[in-house]
Structure formats: C-alpha cells, structure tokens
Amino acid sequence: DGGITQSPKYLFRKEGQNVTLSCEQNLNHDAMYWYRQDPGQGLRLIYYSQIVNDFQKGDIAEGYSVSREKKESFPLTVTSAQKNPTAFYLCASRRGGLGTEAFFGQGTRLTVV
Amino acid sequence: GENVEQHPSTLSVQEGDSAVIKCTYSDSASNYFPWYKQELGKRPQLIIDIRSNVGEKKDQRIAVTLNKTAKHFSLHITETQPEDSAVYFCAASKPPNNNDMRFGAGTRLTVKP
Numbered sequence: 001d002g003g004i005t006q007s008p009k010y011l012f013r014k015e016g017q018n019v020t021l022s023c024e025q026n027l028n029h030d031a032m033y034w035y036r037q038d039p040g041q042g043l044r045l046i047y048y049s050q051i052v053n054d055f056q057k058g059d060i061a062e063g064y065s066v067s068r069e070k071k072e073s074f075p076l077t078v079t080s081a082q083k084n085p086t087a088f089y090l091c092a093s094r095r096g097g098l099g100t101e102a103f104f105g106q107g108t109r110l111t112v113v
Numbered sequence: 114g115e116n117v118e119q120h121p122s123t124l125s126v127q128e129g130d131s132a133v134i135k136c137t138y139s140d141s142a143s144n145y146f147p148w149y150k151q152e153l154g155k156r157p158q159l160i161i162d163i164r165s166n167v168g169e170k171k172d173q174r175i176a177v178t179l180n181k182t183a184k185h186f187s188l189h190i191t192e193t194q195p196e197d198s199a200v201y202f203c204a205a206s207k208p209p210n211n212n213d214m215r216f217g218a219g220t221r222l223t224v225k226p
Contacts, residue, residue, distance in 0.1 A: 042119070042218035043157070045216070059215070094212070098206075098210075098211045104156040104158075
C-alpha cells in the first residue's frame with residue numbers, strides 16, 4: 001500500500017532511552033521525510049533527505065537524529081534529549097522535484113513513560 | 114524555512130454546502146502548493162495541487178486557487194458529502210528542487226448529513 005512502510009505501529013519506551021523508528025520504501029524515491037503529528041499542530045518537519053548520505057534539518061530537529069545510508073531506508077532516532085517525545089511520527093517519500101506527490105507511511109505512535 | 118499558516122483549524126458544514134480552507138505562505142519563492150486529505154486512522158493522501166504559474170485548478174468537486182501577490186491559496190470543496198469529513202493539510206515548497214516541503218497545521222472538516 002503505497003510502497004512505504006513504517007515499523008512498528010506502536011512503540012513504548014522508558015524515559016531516558018533512545019529509540020529508533022524504521023521507514024523503508026520500495027518506490028525508488030530520492031527524497032524522504034520525517035514529520036511529527038500532534039493534535040492541532042499539523043505535520044511538523046523533523047528532517048528530510050534528498051539523496052543518500054544527505055539530510056537536512058526541519059523545524060523541530062532538536063533531540064532527533066537520522067541517517068540515510070541506503071536509498072530505501074531513512075530511520076529516525078528519538079534521543080533522550082527530546083523533551084517531549086510522545087507523539088505520532090509519519091515518514092514520507094517523494095520522487096523529488098517540482099510537482100511530485102508525497103507518499104506517507106502508516107505512522108508510528110511512540111509513547112514514552 | 115517556509116512558514117505555512119492554515120485557517121480555520123476546524124470547520125463544520127451541512128451536507129451539500131461548500132467549504133473553503135485558506136493557507137498563507139511566507140516565502141515568495143514558493144512555487145508548488147499541494148493539498149492532502151487525512152481520513153481518520155489513515156495516512157495523508159494528495160487530493161489536488163497547484164503550481165505558481167496557474168491561478169486555479171479544478172478536479173470535480175474540489176478546486177484550488179492561488180494568489181501569488183497576497184501569498185495565499187485556498188481549497189474549495191463544493192456539494193460536500195459526509196465522506197469529505199477529514200483533516201486537510203496544505204503545503205508549500207520552493208526551488209531549486211522543491212524537496213523542502215512544509216505543511217500547515219491542518220483543518221478538521223466535518224460534514225453533517
């Protein structure tokens with residue numbers, strides 16, 4: 001369904017632990033994104049990557065890290081430095097360039113207790 | 114980065130009425146403006162988009178208008194139906210590669226039967 005998969009769907013972690021969210025796509029897309037979705041705040045950009053071994057900070061990158069070692073994969077690590085990590089995280093990919101559609105994963109709901 | 118503001122945050126209409134959602138953007142260089150629809154429990158999906166060289170675009174009951182001078186664009190839904198109930202997000206991106214995509218805060222549209 002859309003060729004982009006996030007795992008797991010639900011994730012629970014203890015406060016102070018780092019956690020990595022997985023995002024894989026088989027659409028051969030160059031661009032990949034991580035957004036955080038909180039009620040009333042829309043889709044806020046955490047990081048995006050335009051090509052392998054490249055990534056750029058979005059509006060709320062503090063406390064998060066990413067890597068793009070393979071075109072298909074763009075994992076997001078939520079570190080202990082993120083002050084309010086409990087949220088719904090959406091990964092997306094696009095072919096890249098003007099007018100190209102973003103395809104979203106089904107999301108990961110992270111709860112930190 | 115680009116700042117996209119979206120209004121209203123919630124909108125309730127009677128079935129058959131029209132609905133209008135407005136977005137403003139801050140960077141005059143932005144040239145691509147998509148709209149995504151997110152139904153409850155599902156991932157966002159592209160419903161319509163517009164490029165800066167066009168003032169209006171229609172697709173059946175939905176249309177998007179763009180005012181480059183005022184830096185705002187709007188989604189218009191006519192003859193609303195209950196299945197139009199969802200959260201709608203606008204977005205904007207700019208050259209050189211349009212890969213930095215920022216979203217608005219979303220509008221929750223409820224269509225009452």
